[in-house]
Amino acid sequence: MAIVHEHLPEPDVQQSLHELRGQLRGSLIEPQDPLYDEARAVWNGMVDLRPRAIARAGAVSDIDIVLASARRSGLALAVRGGGHNIAGHGTVDGGLVLDLGALREVRVDAQSKRVVVGPGATLGDVDRATAAQGLAVPLGVISGTGVAGLTLGGGVGWLTRTGGLSLDNLDSVDVVTPAGEHVHASAEENPELFWGVRGGGGNFGVVSSFTFRALALRAAPLGGNLFYRPEHWRNALLAFDAWTRALPDEMNPIVSFLVLPADFGMGSEPWMAIGFAWVAEDHQAGLALVGQLRAAAPPDGEEVGLTSWPEWQSAMDAVFPKGSRGYWKNVSFSRLDEEVVDAVLGFASELAWEGTGIDIHHLEGAFGRVPEDATAFPNRSARYWLNVYGFWRDAAEDERLTAFAHKAYSVMRPFAEQGEYVNFLGAEVGVQAPDAARSAYGQDKYQRLVALKDRYDPQNLLRLNHNILPSGG
CATH class of the missing domain: 3.30.43.10 (Uridine Diphospho-n-acetylenolpyruvylglucosamine Reductase, domain 2)
Known part of the structure; x- marks a missing residue:
């Protein structure tokens, strides 16, 4: 009923x-x-x-x-x-x-490497507090992102290969259920709820506190970008695929296609950037790895150097100002051979405007070693995750740029693996489209999430999200 x-x-x-x-x-x-x-x-x-x-x-x-x-x-x-x-x-x-935006407290225990985060905190809040103690929590790539939503859905970012998703670094959460029950969830206490909140979003209660395990940053991160003009994209992507097959966990690369804002001083042409964050004490080893890629695919420009973690995490903030109009689509895949590269470049080559980007996150590493059934996150086997994201200003562009995201998604579907990343999904996944949520998580995980929904929110009070429908309807 x-x-x-x-x-x-x-x-x-x-x-x-x-x-x-x-x-x-x-x-x-x-x-x-x-x-x-x-x-x-x-x-x-x-x-x-x-x-x-x-x-x-x-x-x-x-x-x-x-x-x-x-x-x-x-x-x-x-x-x-x-x-x-x-x-x-x-x-x-x-x-x-x-x-919950005012509840931004971040408490860092440097000795235990535990970080307690309020539900309104942003990545920037956490990065500033942890970096001061020589620590970092694997989070996303834009400092204004909310930690709560990012973590409950996944948390792909600049430390994914080194430390896994944001949700992989959760030690525990405190949850207030729709019925007013206060529940502490961890691997030892209420473990099934802890499984569900790690990927299942805010479907089961409002998380009032997150406790993370932080990673040690024993040296300043080495960050950079290798920039390529369109005529070099194909060779660079194929070289990138070969390069990623032997990377240590300390190297975290993301490929981006976009026309950068004028403030970046890169002109109005589209670029492919291979960005990377190397988080290890041996900077020479990181530079040597970058040198291997540079030799295989000489860039048209580059910026490489030591940085602070808060600076690196906020470097792309200007691309995503509040009030931007946006629509995103995503797909996971493992091949980046000539066929898939040609498919990617088929739509990436259409980018001639500021207001849409394409990212390819290279995964594996710590992310890939988490067992598939350990969390509700939908896929641990994929080598890559592609996200097409919009950040335009003119409402007149809504239809055209939303259609571009759909086109890119359709082109990549033949190469797709199971699941979709809910943090990279638009509004079509929700209470109005339960089949889309089922598709995002996969049938087995979705049914396990439904059982949790029945236990903690059977009336679906918390339905304005990537909604898991209770079995009652």
Whole structure:
């Protein structure tokens, strides 16, 4: 039997919100408030919704209060951490938003290498706190990304080969369930829930605290990019594939195709950049590895040097300013032979505008050694993960650039392996498209996630996400 969520009559909703305002340690923002338009904005400018109210949490205790209000009022609930989600799940038309963005505390225990992170913290918050102690948590590639959403969906970034996904580095989480239950989950305590939150997103509760195991950064990272003009892309990609087959875990490369913003001083032509982060004390060994690639595929330009971890993690922030319009598609694959390279270059060669990029993440390493069934993340066997991402400004470009992402995805489907990465998915995966979520996770993992949904959120209060439908509908 399907569960129907009904709003209370407006006077009762208003009373419920009035009570909520009086209980919050934070603040409640409604349409008549001067801060409303600022408060309702999320990173993706294509998502322009008008919530009934936005509850900005001032303390972890506000999570319980907002969940209780959503249950009473029947208002659809959206949960927002850093607000960088491409699908725009951190807001809702006519509903209630729980905004955790102010809960950004990061506590680092350098001795145990444990890092406790609040649900509103960004990558930049964590990077600054850990780098000061000679540590790093494997996270993403843009400093403004929210740690919560990134981790619950996966966490692919500049340390994926060295340390695995963000979720692979979780030691434990504290979760507030829709029913108000407080649950601590780790490998030893509530292990099935711990399995589910590592890849299953925010389907089972609101995570109020994340505890990560950090990696030691014993020396300044060696970072850089080798830049190629279009006429050299094919040779460079084939050389890249050969180069990646013997890489040590300390080398983390990402291939990118894009027209860089004017601030980068690279002109208006499209570039292919092979970016890399080498995280080991022996910088000469890293330089020697880069030299092997340089010899096989001489670049048209390059930048290579020592950097700080926070600087490296924020180097591409300008590409993704808040308010950008965006639509993303992704596919995992393991071949980068001549056939697949020709397929990639078939659509990558069309890039002639600033506003769309293509990344190819090289995986394996620590990522690939995690057993397939250890977490809900959908695929550990793929060598590569391709993401087509938009970051344009003009609404008139929505149809054309969204169509480009679909085209690239369609071209790569014949080479695709199982699963899709939910953090790289648009809004089509959610309560309106349960088959898409099933496809993203695969049937076996999806059914295991459904069992967790039945246990922790059978009424699907937390449905504004890449939704796992409870078995009741």
